[in-house]
Amino acid sequence: MAIINCPGCMKKVSDRAAVCEHCGFMLGAHDAESLARKARTERSIRVNKLVSQQMLAIVFFVAGIGATFYDWSGSQFAAWMPIAGPALAGASFIWYLITRARIYWLKRQK
Ligand SMILES: [Zn+2]
Structure with missing residues (x-):
């Protein structure tokens, strides 16, 4: 044994x-x-996880765009939000693209 x-x-x-x-x-x-x-089965679980990440990336992207165009003047965030907003949007967009590509490659595997 x-x-x-x-x-x-x-x-x-x-x-x-x-x-x-x-x-x-x-x-x-x-x-x-x-x-x-x-x-x-494992691949479809991985795809599902990536799809969730993709949704999260979209949420962060929208939040970043929102923070970019929101008028922060007078608030305590006024100094760094105009930088943090686009940075968040940019990073989320890259994250989205990477996740999108990973889903694409996973689905191509037979
Ligand atoms: Zn076992």
Whole structure:
């Protein structure tokens, strides 16, 4: 009996076990088809996370644009908001583009 790392959760399990005791991964059935299915599931989880990041980037971008055009004069933020606003908008826009590209490449993988 050997101890292997479960492909599902990377915890140590016996190679005799049919199902991982930690995550329920079917160890006995890790043929090409089930591994491919698992890879697809993981990819769609990654895409979902990236889509959430993309939404967050859009929110930050809009906030940055808002801060840029808002009249901060007289407020305690007047000194740095005209710089912080465009900086936030610019950084968010770059973040958005990177996330967009990562989603594109993930979806292209078969
Ligand atoms: Zn497991």
